[in-house]
Amino acid sequence: MFSIILTAVAAAAVALSESLPSKTLAQLEVGTFLENIAVRSNGDLLVTKLWPSAAIYTIRSPWERRNKLEEIISIPSIQSIYGLAQVTPSRQGVETFVFVGGNSTTPGETVTGSFGAWAIDFESPRNKVKVRKISDMSPRSKFLNGVTAIPDISDVVLVADSANGFIGRLELTTGTFDTSTFRFPLEMDPVEDARLPIGVNGIQIRDEHLYWTNSFQACIYRIAITPTGHPTMYSRPELIANLSSGVNFLDDFAFDIDGNIYASTNLDNSVVFIDAQSKEWKTVVGGIGEMTVAGSTSVAFWSRGQR
Template identity: 35%
Template sequence: MRIPFTMYASILTLVALATKAASALPAPTEQTAGVPLPAHTIFQLDGTLPNSWFENLAVRRNGDLLVTMLMPNASIYSISEPLSGSPKASITNIDGANGLLGIAEISPDVFIVAGGQLGSNGEPVLGSMGLWEVDFRKEEPTTRLVAKIPEAGIFNGLTTISSCSSAVLVADTGISRVWRVDTMTGEYETAAEVPEMLPLANITTALGVNGVKVRGGYLYFDNTDRASIFRLPIDKRGMAVKGAETELLTKLTHGNMIDDFLIDEEGRFWVATNSGNTVEVADGDSPSVVVVGSPSELTVAGDTALALGRTKADKNIVYVVTSGALAHPVNGTLTEPAKVVAIDRTGF
């Protein structure tokens, strides 16, 4: 039985899902050569977890995938040999949280993950948001609490600052800011808080800053309500440069929300639209292109985040994780267990 949407309302408000019906998404107005791109499911939970939600992912240097679970529990699924046709999965649980969100690699095979406690009604438990380190360098992963941030609303996207920094930046969708957290000391401070991170006013579901990335001296972030991606200059510590202007880089042509995104080698943005059930690629002022999925398909239903492959075997693969359309059942009725999809971007 599908859990009623009302049970998820608070989570959807705070962790970057929209209440706009998928049927309201505009249909693509032009055909682009080579799309839709080939896509297939490589891993999916079974029927024992019908109301499951994968929230984010990272790719290890050996090609294994690390997938965070938002519900029903705080687990990291380690998926080995993801393209083999018979991938193997192991699970690492995070004590002190019951839901996980963003994840990023801070040093070789050492990852930082964001999470916290969510109440039975989906409300985040105040003071419970934190970051954990998960070390995969040994056969049995180890975990440690990095920091709790009692002032936080609810964490979302997470990114490293540079290869020589022990700090990370984490988006706080609940209070529309980005925190800087030193993973060695646990010290934290506000790194950026600009109007472009705020949700739109006078709407039922208010969702602003969500996904975050650092590249070339800039913090890139999306705003879910605005279906847009921005960038802001930052210094070497990851702090917003005082007085610097925030630049609008792109706005989706078809989808009306962005959950998370990645930046490819050419600087294009691959976007998970979540309730839109699509992946779009945006490039500056050019119209964005729907490359996989549609509002009426389960292909990437409720997609939440994406990551590029890192090995020779998967360098042309974009991995996508999904929430199984729990927020907005496809065609009003269809949901499925969370899954991982591989998109072949060869030649795109």
């Protein structure tokens, strides 16, 4: 089952005092694991499938009453697709999203060296879809997960390896994957003896900082970066929020227009809100023992005219 939360942007101002409404837009058969969400410029949703096969779905006009998940591409050579991010357009009339995926024995149990990166292009005016492989990544890649684009750069994305504990830099034109760009073991490595080897997970860039979750630490960190997406000189990770007193796991997240963070908790079946100023947090949808957003893995915002 897969639920997507629809809320007004104004809800962020009251998120610490009340829960937010939600509704299920679409769902697939039991045993399906959907992973990541991205929003197209027209408001359509793109959704990646992690298990039991690698595919990307769309939900067209999710604000309408009736919705469905439509498969638009599949990658038969792998079993799982993880992170997905839109890059700055390199050609007029083309929307490009980059995603990573690989083989798995079970959801969360990945096969080292099986990962790759692909791009999906939506070409107007007929909305034609094209898929192309970008890279075989590193043979040592264990669990490629979160993906984020660098603002105003069309040929580079950052990719998190949750098991190896780093965020690498993928050159889209050459397929070169630099695994040394962001390597901070204390803030990125998996927690010792965690049930799954997942450290750094969701990644986002905002206001010249790279943010990431460390899943089983239940923490969010950030580091200052250059306009080209490298760490600034002498910069070190900064702890933004520690939710470990009440949260067991943090997955992907998104910022609202005020810089507040909404994060999915996966194992805790909820979405949490972190205030940008006070760093206070609260569960705003779902909770342990609830099915409202059971297994929540991703959060995304969109409003007409603004992604």
